[in-house]
Amino acid sequence: MTEQSPLDLAEDDPFGPHNLPYGVFTTADEPERPRLGVRYGNHVLDAGAAARALGSPHAGLLEQPGLNPLLAAGRTVWHEVRSALTAWLTAPAHRAVIEPLLHPLDAVAMRLPYEVADYVDFYASEHHALNVGRMFRPDGDPLTPNWKHLPIGYHGRSGTIVVSGTDVVRPRGQRKGPADPAPVFGPTTKLDIEAEVAFLVGAPSEPGRPAALGDFRDHVFGLSLLNDWSARDIQAWEYVPLGPFLGKSFATSVSAWVTPLEALEAARADPPARDAEPLPYLDDSAEDEKGGFDLRITVAVNGHVIAEPPFATMYWTAAQQLAHMTVNGASLRTGDLYASGTVSGSEVHQRGSLLELTWNGRDPLELPEGQRTFLEDGDVVTMTAWAPGPDGVRIGLGEVTGRIAPAL
Amino acid sequence: MTEQSPLDLAEDDPFGPHNLPYGVFTTADEPERPRLGVRYGNHVLDAGAAARALGSPHAGLLEQPGLNPLLAAGRTVWHEVRSALTAWLTAPAHRAVIEPLLHPLDAVAMRLPYEVADYVDFYASEHHALNVGRMFRPDGDPLTPNWKHLPIGYHGRSGTIVVSGTDVVRPRGQRKGPADPAPVFGPTTKLDIEAEVAFLVGAPSEPGRPAALGDFRDHVFGLSLLNDWSARDIQAWEYVPLGPFLGKSFATSVSAWVTPLEALEAARADPPARDAEPLPYLDDSAEDEKGGFDLRITVAVNGHVIAEPPFATMYWTAAQQLAHMTVNGASLRTGDLYASGTVSGSEVHQRGSLLELTWNGRDPLELPEGQRTFLEDGDVVTMTAWAPGPDGVRIGLGEVTGRIAPAL
Structure with missing residues (x-):
């Protein structure tokens, strides 16, 4: 009997592949290192680590302590990053890389994910x-x-x-x-x-x-x-x-x-x-x-x-x-x-x-x-x-x- | 006949040694390098360069593109920096160092000197x-x-x-x-x-x-x-x-x-x-x-x-x-x-x-x-x-x- 992978979500999971909301999290090991994450079911993907591991051209925007650089990058980049995240989380080829980068939500602390301007x-x-x-x-x-x-x-x-x-x-x-x-x-x-x-x-x-x-x-x-x-x-x-x-x-x-x-x-x-x-x-x-x-x-x-x-x-x-x-x-x-x-x-x-x-x-x-x-x-x-x-x-x-x- | 030094102000100059307001300026040579400055008469002192040249312990706060780090440092530091600036601008011993670091106001461009929060x-x-x-x-x-x-x-x-x-x-x-x-x-x-x-x-x-x-x-x-x-x-x-x-x-x-x-x-x-x-x-x-x-x-x-x-x-x-x-x-x-x-x-x-x-x-x-x-x-x-x-x-x-x- 093997434990179910966090990548295998129920089809009606409200935080499945069509959602992919962004947040910023820290782990108990590194409480002072906020990281950009993407929610998938009841886990959060370390988006920067995934981007780096998979050689994404947008790794620089995702290896950040907050969302602001990605926000500033504009609509074309938002779309490219979302497309990449979808692929990383759903394509079997990426499974071995992505799975270890998923943290259970109850093991992380969430932060305000952006600096509010006005x-x-x-x-x-x-x-x-x-x-x-x-x-x-x-x-x-x-x-x-x-x-x-x-x-x-x-x-x-x-x-x-x-x-x-x-x-x-x-x-x-x-x-x-x-x-x-x-x-x-x-x-x-x-x-x-x-x-x-x-x-x-x-x-x-x-x-x-x-x-x-x-x-x-x-x-x-x-x-x-x-x-x-x-x-x-x-x-x-x-x-x-x-x-x-x-x-x-x-x-x-x-x-x-x-x-x-x-x-x-x-x-x-x-x-x-x-x-x-x-x-x-x-x-x-x-x-x-x-x-x-x-x-x-x-x-x-x-x-x-x-x-x-x-x-x-x-x-x-x-x-x-x-x-x-x-x-x-x-x-x-x-x-x-x-x-x-x-x-x-x-x-x-x-x-x-x-x-x-x-x-x-x-x-x-x-x-x-x-x-x-x-x-x-x-x-x-x-x-x-x-x-x-x-x-x-x-x-x-x-x-x-x-x-x-x-x-x- | 020698030109008057910018350090020699009239006694009633409203921007004399009792004033010393802070601003942020750029020069025509380096329009993309904002620097923290202090007004003295009709000149602005490059405060970071002065602090560095004179070995100030606060050089790190003054060699900045804006006022925020100095603002955050608190009242004791504000007082120490002001005391130092007064000495730099008024003590004859510092004249040779300070004089070249003064820029005429009409030769600089001023910027918003801090990031406004609320x-x-x-x-x-x-x-x-x-x-x-x-x-x-x-x-x-x-x-x-x-x-x-x-x-x-x-x-x-x-x-x-x-x-x-x-x-x-x-x-x-x-x-x-x-x-x-x-x-x-x-x-x-x-x-x-x-x-x-x-x-x-x-x-x-x-x-x-x-x-x-x-x-x-x-x-x-x-x-x-x-x-x-x-x-x-x-x-x-x-x-x-x-x-x-x-x-x-x-x-x-x-x-x-x-x-x-x-x-x-x-x-x-x-x-x-x-x-x-x-x-x-x-x-x-x-x-x-x-x-x-x-x-x-x-x-x-x-x-x-x-x-x-x-x-x-x-x-x-x-x-x-x-x-x-x-x-x-x-x-x-x-x-x-x-x-x-x-x-x-x-x-x-x-x-x-x-x-x-x-x-x-x-x-x-x-x-x-x-x-x-x-x-x-x-x-x-x-x-x-x-x-x-x-x-x-x-x-x-x-x-x-x-x-x-x-x-x-």
Whole structure:
């Protein structure tokens, strides 16, 4: 009886040969040597070692402690490297070389796989914006007048983006409820999640040269799940007039795995019908690819599913966000990350935040360990997702998870 | 007759031995070799070459293409390097070594002297906030309820921070006036300036560990003038509810020179009296150093002075901004830059933006070349400043200048 090879995956493995997401790992033997890896089933391939062993012309890009050099290399190289990886992992001729370069996932530690340049967070789900507007501006139109004319976004803090698995310390800050005569200071009492999808920019752009809708795949390398942790009480008190700041900047968690856009060909999806005509630079009606994706997200707290947000319902696409973000001449850098904003569908169980799921605490969730309005210390939030792949196979997105540690 | 040595400065030179700001330059001979330099009068010392020639233990930090390694080294090293530079530039014994390492400013090109990590922009002038509030919220309280309780700020785009002298291309974008039935797209018609002071973080902080008011000088290395170019029409249409985005992200200009805080001992200034009691983490009443500075700014358009904003009038100090920015546990990185927000004093000619100076275009400025409400193509905006130094000498801040290029 021989042990099964890690190269022999079940046909429906969500991390099979059609997926091949990238990450950065260290081993117990060499905890200070981060290496670029590619996930295959429940193993990670040491991509640099494989490239060197097999004489790849791209070994220099893969023998790196992070993804940035590969990201900067551009779309043609991304395709060549992916083709090579597919061959290395599937061709019997390479088996003897590749097999020893596969590390079990439970024997490695994952790191943030790229250096984040600028981080932008959008607000692109109409259902989410409607829910938030109804809660916080009950007497007015829930959508601001600009909402259907441009993808609203803001810059977040790049330096506090952390890899999945990192504990999130409950932040402290100012809050002021309607009954408080003055603001009070302390740990947030409304710690929330936002289920989002983040797009990673590979190829930079020249200052002053906007990226058109059709340039999306020339610039964007791949995507990952992202949890935009939010302290709702801090945010509510600070955000007028210049937007969210400390209510968001304490931590943003991203998956350790970046799924290349090339793995998501079968997951392309048209966005929902728009009821306002966009300006030409945002008008995707004539585009071959509209930049929408059919990603099925699941959000769990302590292992219990609380929501299943459908990414295909997003009003604004990632291509439109890229076009908007650069239309004023702002340049892109390798490592720029931009997130979709909370993904919420039309149904209650499709909402991507506790704010919406509990209607700002009015309707607590019933979990086996008790009721939840917002997060309690020790809670573990895990988001997973899958997308349709070729031949009915599912493409798994790497999870993003984090545990709430008590305030200092 | 001998030519005067660049080491022999007039006693009142604003860039004399009490100043010693840092920058990064290239020479015509070696345009691709950026070098760390220190300004002395109208020359720049090749700091790395000097350190090497004189056997400095800090040569490794100075023989660099940028400031980041020195920034990361921390306050003790900053002091040692400054002491050494003072000796090299003033002691007769070093003259023969140092003199050949001085390059005339008009023979070098300056670069952005550091890699910007996160960029935050505050809103700390009460006069500015009152003016803006009166213009845009004429029927309500001009200050939002949070304004006197926390220094309001937001994250900006690090990747479009440019060094003084870089042309600024007029951005295009969406705007919608009250009479427009739908948004229109085109070059901004309200291109503005904001005269600000930016603080550069050297020593990083641990995630989860707030920087207290008294930690200001342990983290902040120095300051520079900054022009936060703003497209008011784009900003007005986009900024509700998540804050400024494309109205700011096309370009932010900073001086090529960073003035170390050590050069500004005599410029320490107490902030104005506050009329709301701050929460303890922002309460500077018992601090030896409050983090205010007496900086006298001058703003000129095409050489004509249009404003003289006094930095000492700022309600919130740089120390308070640092404490606030980190109180939620957000960490600092070397190269983080945070700006004060528009500096405006109580008088009309002390306002740091055209928005305020012309009251949103109602009261045009009369310049020799014609009236100005907002900036026209070809306009050159230059900000300079000085601070009190020891013995009545002025400490000059490096200028920040930029010319408006037409939209693409």
